[in-house]
Amino acid sequence: MEIRNYKAADGVAMLERQPGGLKGYPDAEKWCKEAEQDGLAFTVVYEGKMVLCAGIVREREGVGLAWALYPTDVGNYHIDPRIAKDRLRGLMVEHNFRRVQATVRADFPAGAGYLRYLGFKREGRMEQNEPDGTDSFLYAIVRDKCLRCGKCCHFFFYGKEGITTRTSTKCPNLTKDNLCSVYNHRPDWCMSARQMAELRLLPEGCGYRR
Numbered sequence: 001m002e003i004r005n006y007k008a009a010d011g012v013a014m015l016e017r018q019p020g021g022l023k024g025y026p027d028a029e030k031w032c033k034e035a036e037q038d039g040l041a042f043t044v045v046y047e048g049k050m051v052l053c054a055g056i057v058r059e060r061e062g063v064g065l066a067w068a069l070y071p072t073d074v075g076n077y078h079i080d081p082r083i084a085k086d087r088l089r090g091l092m093v094e095h096n097f098r099r100v101q102a103t104v105r106a107d108f109p110a111g112a113g114y115l116r117y118l119g120f121k122r123e124g125r126m127e128q129n130e131p132d133g134t135d136s137f138l139y140a141i142v143r144d145k146c147l148r149c150g151k152c153c154h155f156f157f158y159g160k161e162g163i164t165t166r167t168s169t170k171c172p173n174l175t176k177d178n179l180c181s182v183y184n185h186r187p188d189w190c191m192s193a194r195q196m197a198e199l200r201l202l203p204e205g206c207g208y209r210r
């Protein structure tokens with residue numbers, strides 16, 4: 001199995017293999033080219049045959065729309081779904097997406113199941129959203145609240161009248177990637193993000209701050 005950068009020609013070839021060919025997609029070539037220009041897409045090739053083109057279209061700063069094209073007989077190929085999952089997460093981090101969303105027809109439970117496998121969560125129903133008037137479901141992946149700034153793992157100085165000051169001294173258990181090296185065995189004095197939020201000790205920008 002090979003994963004390569006997506007090219008517009010891949011998308012066009014994939015649409016040609018859909019029932020009805022390119023006829024059902026009047027703006028196909030333009031759309032396929034735009035998807036290539038964004039550089040946010042990939043193609044999976046299995047035994048010399050394209051089996052998946054997928055990617056993200058940037059809708060606005062930090063928010064993207066996931067898309068995927070696959071042949072109708074995709075079930076005959078044993079593609080490990082982790083490939084798409086890892087690649088999608090990688091693109092989200094690399095290109096700073098805080099949210100990627102996707103819609104799926106309400107009468108296509110297999111598609112919804114695949115989105116769930118990829119980590120998408122259902123957010124609601126979009127009535128009559130499809131071209132033929134069928135409802136859709138809206139799904140999204142929202143990035144974790146923690147941006148790994150590591151600031152909650154800097155020691156604090158407790159001053160007079162309860163005023164606390166964050167020092168530049170980091171906890172020795174904090175790795176250079178701002179992860180905790182003893183997460184499952186943290187010492188008693190280590191506070192959870194929730195406790196820190198209650199005490200208003202979290203920095204601006206932290207997703208756990210209230």
Ligand code: SF4
Pocket residue numbers: 145146147148149150151152153178193202203205206207208
């Ligand atoms: S301060 Fe918030 S964003 Fe930063 S590492 Fe801690 S939990 Fe994550």
Ligand code: SF4
Pocket residue numbers: 152153154171172173174175179180181182183186187190191
């Ligand atoms: S023990 Fe882990 S979570 Fe607690 S302050 Fe240190 S690095 Fe952070």
